[in-house]
Amino acid sequence: MPSLLLLPGDGIGPEVTAEVEALIETLRARHGLVLDVAVEAFGGASIDAHGVPLTDAAVARAKASSAVLMGAVGGPQWAGVARHLRPEAGLLRLRTEMGVFANLRPALCFAPLADASALKRHVVEGLDILFVRELTGGVYFGTPRGIEDLPDGSGQRGFDTQVYTTAEIERVARVAFTLARSRRNRVASLEKSNVMESGLLWRQVVSALHAREFADVALEHMYADNAAMQLVRAPQQFDVLLTDNLFGDVLSDLAAALTGSIGLLPSAALGVDGSPGLYEPIHGSAPDIAGKGIANPLAAILSFEMALRWSLGRADLADAVMAAVRHVLDSGLRTPDLGGTATTAQMGAAVRAAVG
Ligand code: IPM
Ligand code: MG
Numbered sequence: 001m002p003s004l005l006l007l008p009g010d011g012i013g014p015e016v017t018a019e020v021e022a023l024i025e026t027l028r029a030r031h032g033l034v035l036d037v038a039v040e041a042f043g044g045a046s047i048d049a050h051g052v053p054l055t056d057a058a059v060a061r062a063k064a065s066s067a068v069l070m071g072a073v074g075g076p077q078w079a080g081v082a083r084h085l086r087p088e089a090g091l092l093r094l095r096t097e098m099g100v101f102a103n104l105r106p107a108l109c110f111a112p113l114a115d116a117s118a119l120k121r122h123v124v125e126g127l128d129i130l131f132v133r134e135l136t137g138g139v140y141f142g143t144p145r146g147i148e149d150l151p152d153g154s155g156q157r158g159f160d161t162q163v164y165t166t167a168e169i170e171r172v173a174r175v176a177f178t179l180a181r182s183r184r185n186r187v188a189s190l191e192k193s194n195v196m197e198s199g200l201l202w203r204q205v206v207s208a209l210h211a212r213e214f215a216d217v218a219l220e221h222m223y224a225d226n227a228a229m230q231l232v233r234a235p236q237q238f239d240v241l242l243t244d245n246l247f248g249d250v251l252s253d254l255a256a257a258l259t260g261s262i263g264l265l266p267s268a269a270l271g272v273d274g275s276p277g278l279y280e281p282i283h284g285s286a287p288d289i290a291g292k293g294i295a296n297p298l299a300a301i302l303s304f305e306m307a308l309r310w311s312l313g314r315a316d317l318a319d320a321v322m323a324a325v326r327h328v329l330d331s332g333l334r335t336p337d338l339g340g341t342a343t344t345a346q347m348g349a350a351v352r353a354a355v356g
Contacts, residue, residue: 002035002312005065007042007058007094010078010087011285012295012344013071014045019297019348020069020304026352027317035312038065042094043073043087043285053090059097067311068098068278069304072285096136100269100278101168102175103248104306105131107235107255107265110329116260116338119232124258129238130183131255132176133248135269137168138198140245164198164244169205175270176242177214185217186239190224190247202244224251231255256282263296263337266303268310277311279303289336293343296335298325301351324354 006021008014027033040058041049053073062068073087083089109117109127117124142161149156173189180187189206191199203221210219222230224247230237231251235258243251256262262283269278281299289295302325309318328350334340335347342350 002066003064004035004037004307004312005058005062005068006037006039007062007068007070008039008045009042009071009073009285010044010075011072011287011290012283013043013073013285015071015290015293015295015344016281016297016300017069017071019344019351020300022348023301023304023321023352023355026355030356031317031320033314033317042070043090044075044078046090047078047081047085047087051085053085053087054093059094062094062098062278063276065276067276067307068094069300069307070094070278070280071300072281072283074285075287075290092140095269095278096141098269098278099136099271099275101134101136102172102270103131103133103135104175104179104268104270104310105133105248105252105255105265105282106267107131107252107259109259110264110326112329112332113260113264113338118257119235124235124260127235127258128183129235129241129255130179131241131243131248131252132172132179133252134164134168134172134244135248136245137164138162138245162196162198162244162246164202166201166205169202170209173206173209173242174213176240177210177217177219180217180240181214184239186220187217187242188220188222188227188238188240189242190222190227190251191244192224192247193221194223198244206242227251228254231258252282261296261337262299263335264298264302266299266306268303268306270310277307279307279311293345294336295344296337297344297348298335298351301325301348320355321351324351324356327354 008017114121114125139162142163191202193199193203305321308314
C-alpha cells in the first residue's frame with residue numbers, strides 16, 4: 001500500500017499538517033485514496049523527545065515510505081543547540097539520506113491574490129514559474145568548512161566550500177529540462193560564472209547537456225544577481241529557473257514574495273526515479289504565530305498535492321485538490337497572512353468541502 005510519513009516538526013508545522021491529515025481522511029472516505037499514514041517527531045520536537053533532530057528510525061521509515069511530508073522545523077528554543085544537533089541539521093540530513101537532489105519550488109500567483117503581492121498587479125498576474133534548485137550539494141555540504149584561529153592571533157577565519165561535480169550538475173539540469181518540456185519549454189540557468197569556478201563548470205555542463213539531449217528547449221544562461229533583479233522587474237520572462245543550492249534558497253524566497261504570501265508555496269524534493277519524494281511548505285516554523293491557529297495551511301495542502309502527483313501516482317486527486325484550493329481562494333476566504341480573518345481550521349475545512 002502507498003505510504004506517507006508525516007513529519008509535523010515545530011512551530012506552525014503541526015497545525016498545518018493536521019489539515020493535511022484531515023484532507024487525507026476526506027480523500028480516503030470519498031475519493032478512493034488508499035494511503036497508509038505514519039508520523040514521526042522531527043526537528044526541535046525530536047530534540048526534546050530523543051536528543052537528536054532526526055532519529056535513525058525516522059530516517060529508515062522515510063526511506064521506506066512512498067513519500068514524506070514535513071511541516072516546518074526550528075524555533076528560538078533550539079537556537080543555542082550545537083550546530084550538528086540543530087533542527088536545520090535534521091532537515092539537511094533527511095535531504096541527504098533520501099538523496100533528493102532536485103528541489104521543485106513553483107511560484108504561482110493565484111488570480112484573486114494578485115493584489116496581495118508586493119509588486120503591481122500587472123507584473124505578477126498569471127505568474128507561473130518553477131525553480132529547480134539543486135538540494136544535496138554545493139556550499140551547504142562542501143568541505144573543508146569551519147571557523148579557525150588565525151596563527152598570528154589577530155582573529156579567526158570562517159570558511160565554506162562551494163563544490164559541484166559534472167554528475168551533480170547534470171542530474172539536476174536534466175530534471176529542469178525535462179520539466180520545461182511539459183511547460184513553456186524554457187530554462188534559465190543561474191550562476192556566477194563571472195567570478196566562481198564552480199559557476200563556470202555549471203555553465204559548461206548545462207550547455208553540453210543541452211546540446212546533447214535537450215536542444216529543443218530554449219536555454220538562457222544568466223548571472224544570479226541579474227536574475228534577482230529580473231525577478232522583481234519582469235518575473236513573467238521566466239519559465240523554469242535552474243539554480244545551485246544557495247542561489248536557489250535565496251531566490252526562491254524572493255519569488256515567494258511575488259505571489260502574495262509565503263504561506264501559499266509548496267515544494268517537492270525528488271531523487272532518482274522511484275525513490276520517495278520529500279514534500280515541504282517553503283514557509284518556516286513561524287514561531288511568532290505558532291499555537292494561535294491562524295497559520296495558512298494552503299502551502300502544506302499544496303505540498304500534499306505535489307506528493308499525490310509526483311510520488312503517489314494520483315494526479316487525478318492532485319487536480320481535485322488544486323481545483324478545491326482555487327475555489328476556496330476565489331470565494332474570498334483568507335487567513336491573516338493574506339489580510340483575512342479565517343483560521344487554519346476554517347481554511348482546511350473549506351478545502352475539504354470544496355473537494356466534495
Ligand atoms: C529552505 C530553508 C532551509 C535551507 C533551512 C531551514 C536549512 O531555508 O528549505 O529553503 O536553507 O535549505
Ligand atoms: Mg530557504
